[in-house]
Amino acid sequence: MNGTAGQKFTVAHDGPLLKYLYEIFPTQSKTGVKNMLAKGQVLVNGESRTAFDQPLFAGDALLVLPKGISMAREHASDARDAVEKTGVKIVFEDDDYIVVDKPTGLLSVSTAKGSQSKSGHKEATLYAILNAYVKVQARSRRKEDLLSGRTPDRSTAKIWIVHRLDKGTSGLVVFAKNERAKDILQSKWKELVLERRYVAFLEHKLEKESGAIQSWLVENPKSLKVYSYPEEVKNGQLAITHYRVLGHVYKGGGWYTKAEFSLESGRKNQIRVHAASIGHPVAGDEKYGAETDPIRRLALHAATLVFRNPMTSQVIRCQSPLPEAFSKLDR
Numbered sequence: 599m600n601g602t603a604g605q606k607f608t609v610a611h612d613g614p615l616l617k618y619l620y621e622i623f624p625t626q627s628k629t630g631v632k633n634m635l636a637k638g639q640v641l642v643n644g645e646s647r648t649a650f651d652q653p654l655f656a657g658d659a660l661l662v663l664p665k666g667i668s669m670a671r672e673h674a675s676d677a678r679d680a681v682e683k684t685g686v687k688i689v690f691e692d693d694d695y696i697v698v699d700k701p702t703g704l705l706s707v708s709t710a711k712g713s714q715s716k717s718g719h720k721e722a723t724l725y726a727i728l729n730a731y732v733k734v735q736a737r738s739r740r741k742e743d744l745l746s747g748r749t750p751d752r753s754t755a756k757i758w759i760v761h762r763l764d765k766g767t768s769g770l771v772v773f774a775k776n777e778r779a780k781d782i783l784q785s786k787w788k789e790l791v792l793e794r795r796y797v798a799f800l801e802h803k804l805e806k807e808s809g810a811i812q813s814w815l816v817e818n819p820k821s822l823k824v825y826s827y828p829e830e831v832k833n834g835q836l837a838i839t840h841y842r843v844l845g846h847v848y849k850g851g852g853w854y855t856k857a858e859f860s861l862e863s864g865r866k867n868q869i870r871v872h873a874a875s876i877g878h879p880v881a882g883d884e885k886y887g888a889e890t891d892p893i894r895r896l897a898l899h900a901a902t903l904v905f906r907n908p909m910t911s912q913v914i915r916c917q918s919p920l921p922e923a924f925s926k927l928d929r
Contacts, residue, residue: 607660615642615652618660639663681731686724689770689916694779694909696732696757697772699918700724702895706762706771728773729757760784761864766882769796769900769918782908787864792913793904796859796869797844797920799897799927800878801888803853808842811872815865823885824867826875838862839872847927849892854881854927869898881927893923 607622619631619640634640635648641661642652654660681688685701700706705723736755757773758780774780783790813826814834827834844856855878859869867886873879874886881890881897903916920928 605662607662609654609656609658609660612653612655614650615640615647615654616650618654619662622660634662678731681727684722684727686727689918690914692907692910694775695760695772695783695907695914696728696775697770697903697914697916698724698728700763700768700771700900702766702768702921702923705765707759724771725757725759725773732757732775761787763900764867764870764896764898766896767796767898767900768895768921770903770916771900772903772905779909783905786908790908791903791905793902794861794900795902796861797899797901797924798857798859798869798873799847799881799892799924800855800857800873801852801881801890802855802878803846804843804855804857804876804878806843809840811839811841811876813837813872813875815868815871817866824865824871826871835865836863837865837868837872839868849927850890852890854892856928870896893926895923897924897927899924 609618616632616635619634620628623631632650635650638646638648639662640647641663642654643659644661678688681698685704687699688696689699690697705721707725708721708723732755736751753776755775757775758777760772760774760780760783763769763771772783774783813828813836814830815824815826815837816831816834817824826837830836838861840860840862842858844858847854847856857873861868870880870883870886874883874888879886879888881888881892882894883896883898884891899918899920901918901920904913906913
C-alpha cells in the first residue's frame, strides 16, 4: 500500500469495523460512514472489507481510501468480471503476462475468413476481449496514481499475441501485456515453456499406448486446411507430436480413445492433423475427417501450461480442468 493516498490508522482496540469507523469519524454522518464500506474505501491490513461486523484487532492497519481511488479500483474489478462473463477465465496475471482459459467457439484473433459470424456481424475474439480489459485496467491505474500524487504511466496499453488456439479448441492461452515481454517469450519459447499438454478424445481405439508423430505440414492458402507429408517438402514445416493413451471408452456404438498430447513444435492445427494422419481424428473434427461429433464440439482441450516468466524468473503453473462437455466421454 506504499504511496497510496488515504487516511491511515492503527487500530487501538478490538471491535467490529463499523463501530470503530464511527469512533474515528465522529463528525461524519452514519450514512456517510456506511457508504465508505459499501464503496470499497476501507482496507484492513491491505484487504478491502465491506462487512459492518468485520472484526478488528488492536494493531491492525486501517486505510480509508479517497472516494475516487475506490471507484477506480471498482472499475478495474468490473472489467475483470466483464471478461469472465464472456466465458473467458483469467487464470494468471501480472504486469507482463496474462494466461486465460478460452472456451470453445471463440476465435483467438480475427482472421480474413473467420472474423464474421453467420449473421454477417463481426465475430468476437479473445484478443479483442483482453485488449479492452487491459485498457480499462490502465485507465484505472492512471486515475489512482493521479489521486495518490504519483506520476501516471501513460504508455499504450494493449495485448500482444504470443501464441493462439484454434477456434474449436478450448483451454490455456498466454498473451503478453507489452511488446518486450512478447518478444522474449516468443524468441525463447522452447527454453521457457516447460510443459504444454493437451487432452483429446480420438475416434476409434488407438492400441499403441504411446508414440511420436513426425511430419512436414503445409497449409493450403485457399482452403486454410493443413496437410501432412512424411518427407520434407517445399514450404513444409517440421512438426513433432508426442502422445500417450489415457484410456478407451465405448459410446454410441463406437470406440473413442482419450489421449494426452505434448508438442515439440507449435504448428497450426498440428494435433488435429497428426491425429488424423494415424487414422484417429479428433472427435468432432469434420475438417480433418472425423465421422462423429459426440459432444457437439471439437474434443480437444489445452489443459496444462507451465512456463518460466522471463521477466521475474518465476515458474508459472496453469491447469485447466476438462470442460463439462467432455464428461459425456470421460468415465
